[in-house]
Amino acid sequence: MPIKESSVIWKNGEFLPWHQATTHVLSHGLHYGTGIFEGIRVYDTPGGPRGFRLTDHMERMQDSARIYQMPMPYSAEEMVRASHELIRLNGLTSAYIRPIAYFGYGSIGVVPEEETPLDVVIAAFEWGAYLGDDGQQEGVDVCVSSWNRVAPNTIPAGAKATGNYLSGYLISREAKSRGFREGIALGVDGRLSEGAGENVFLVHRGKILTPPASSSVLLGITRDSVVTLASDLGYEVVEQPIPREMLYVADEMFLTGTAAEITAVRSVDGVALRAGAPGPVTRRLSEAFFGLFDGRTEDRRGWLEPIEPAESKIAPTGATGTMEIRNGAAVTV
DSSP, X not given: OOOXXXXXXXXXXXEEEGGGOOOOTTOXXXXXXXXXXXXXXXXXXXXXXXXXXXXXXXXXXXXXXXXXXXXXXXXXXXXXXXXXHHHHHTTOSSEEXXXXXXXXXXXXXXXXXXXXXXXXXXXXXXXXXXXXXXXXXXXEEEEEOSSOOOXXXXXXXXXXXXXXXXXXXXXXXXXXXXXXXXXXXXXXXXXXXXXXXXXXXXXXXXXXXXXXXXXXXXXXXHHHHHHHHHHHTTOEEEEOOOBTTHHHHOSEEEEEETTTEXXXXXXXXXXXXXXXXXXXXXXXXXXXXXXXXXXXXXXXXXXXXXXXXXXSOOOOTTOOOOEEEETTEEEXX
């Protein structure tokens, strides 16, 4: 999906014009996948733009940095404040926020030298439905990939790291080459894991099933939101290991994630889901989820965070000076 350019990007405490937010070709993260990131949606609600669980995402990014022992120079709170200001400067009411931190230019070798900087960037731009508007209305056709997800104690699946997504790249590329919209991966034990970039839910005999963290899945924030909403609606949600054959006898199946939101699955390996797509449970959950953004569902947990200008400009700990955009250029004040 092509990127729709915005005006400015936040990088290392500065707001830069879009095309000036560059990095060196010998940056460590580009060669070794040493980066962490998040994806957050901003929805245009009746009360104005709202970041969906923005703070939760930034806190998970801190967790990813801790797992990989990356010295993050900004706190979750500072990243949230910078995101607010970035949305305002770009004049966005609905957006996708992409924060990323990666080891930059300074050394070569698998482990970067201590002086190698950790560059931190936040971009925000307009983005539609990841798996297509028709996918949310009619469901998507998926296949089980020949590629397994990473084995436990190899690459930490619980961290949202750039290098981890080579697995998703192989899974999704294979699926698309076979004419499917997305790929589903099994773990090394042959049980269900997750999609290329989505968590997976099945509906079977009135229960909602999803693989646990031990199945090499990223514990998605949208996943957690769906589990909570399902409980509100009276459904029983069971986290358990799931054998592959359950994909073919499930009544319903859907994918979740910041990009995918809630997307129904119509068929797996050419086998249609019994209840069609979307099925009644998927529809109820979708109505509750998307209802958060148009006022039909009460935001009882404060998931919708108002996008407001930061009270002060953001600079790294110990830095002097702050940045503003004036006449399209970044200036120090």
